Amino acid sequence: MSKSAPGARVAPALPALPSALRAIEAERAGLDALLDALQNGLGVPFQQAVSLIAAAAGRVIVSGMGKSGHVGRKIAATFSSTGTPAYFVHPAEASHGDLGAIQADDVILALSWSGETSELSDLVAYARRFRVGLIAITANRDSALGREADVCLTLPKAREACPNGLAPTTSTTMQLALGDALAVALLEGRAFSSHDFRVFHPGGKLGAQLKQVRSVMHTGERLPLVSRGMRMSDALVRMSEKGFGCVVVVEDDGAIAGIVTDGDLRRHMQPDLMALTVDVVMTPHPTTVEPSLLVAEALEIVETRKIGALIVAENGRPVGLVHVLDLLRIGAV
Incomplete structure (x- = not known):
């Protein structure tokens, strides 16, 4: 009797809506925990991270592996579109030449839920060697990444929406929300206006709405x-x-x-x-x-x-x- 391959598509045995509600509830709980953390301890390093980025003459180099990398790409895009020049560097590619894209006046924002992502090690070593500012977003302050960072934004522990507790779901939502919070704090700090926003969004519906x-x-x-x-x-x-x-x-x-x-x-x-x-x-x-x-x-x-x-x-x-x-x-x- 043949067996289905792992991950093979099968008809769901249970109604989908309860699963959706459980997933959103888990992610909402993660965001509530993040909000509480910002009001109780995380706010200080958050301000330090904003100040470090605002004072940098260069760009924000965002990096992360796997799902954290996908979130990092979005954070970099949000930074760039709101007046904070940013660029995503894949950690594996960084070890094969892309470290050359990082300059001394840049700031690195590295994402890793565990803080032990091996692919980030060369990036971290480069930052320490050439004194490039390093900000970590991780759930483990005592991890290799957390210890080496100039500023560690420690995310609170939260249950993943995945019923197996494995697939990054709640954790990536929290990373994304914190990245958005950084971008918004930076744009408000420099009084980035809707007219400035239009410069970076000339096309599509958004560009049309930002015309005068x-x-x-x-x-x-x-x-x-x-x-x-x-x-x-x-x-x-x-x-x-x-x-x-x-x-x-x-x-x-x-x-x-x-x-x-x-x-x-x-x-x-x-x-x-x-x-x-x-x-x-x-x-x-x-x-x-x-x-x-x-x-x-x-x-x-x-x-x-x-x-x-x-x-x-x-x-x-x-x-x-x-x-x-x-x-x-x-x-x-």
Whole structure:
């Protein structure tokens, strides 16, 4: 009778949801333990680690083996995207030439749950020989890695979500959370803004959301402007010509007086609508935004207030218009 190979796929004998709930509960317990540790002892070396990285003139060299290595790659990517230059070096490759990528003004962040990962030994020795700052993330302060580190971030013991207690699950979640905490502390420490963030994220949906409204707004002759006192029959012609489903009503001096939208037309639907003036139909004091507003923030305003267009204004005068379709067109939604 043949036997299945280890790890062969078989139909689950139990419902999947209870397993999922147990796994998430175990990982949540690990994060709770990490939060408690940061409030009771781990906070001091955490601050030391942030200070060491912030003072370094070079990069953060992140390294780890196995699952810790996968987490390390993500931490390095998060650092780099939030203004802390970082680079992942595989510990095995480090022993075969990649140590040359590490300079004296760098800081090494090494991840190992046990702290006894043999592949990290050459990296640790290199750091000590050339006095490169070394930060350890490990669960064992008295391990080879923990003893050699300038700063040891000791993770609290926690039960793995794996029922056998073997597969790195809770432990890697804790490593990842601590790496994110370092990145956030560093970006907040240097006042890294959303505008800075856009420099490193120009593509995709995130890049679209980090653009400023001025880059997508309609200006000049495209603006659907009408003057106070204009009859609705003429205003509707202007609304149809511009194609935004609204007209912006302005004072004689160009200041914004109000806006007439499709919704305003429905609310004032009556036989003499065309004979009314825009002053009667318009919504006064409409929502306006500045040209420097991020598209992501403009999108939130549009969705929260359930409006189709935003007037872009400077000194109370319209300088542009952004329609929800513009946000869809650039992929911000």
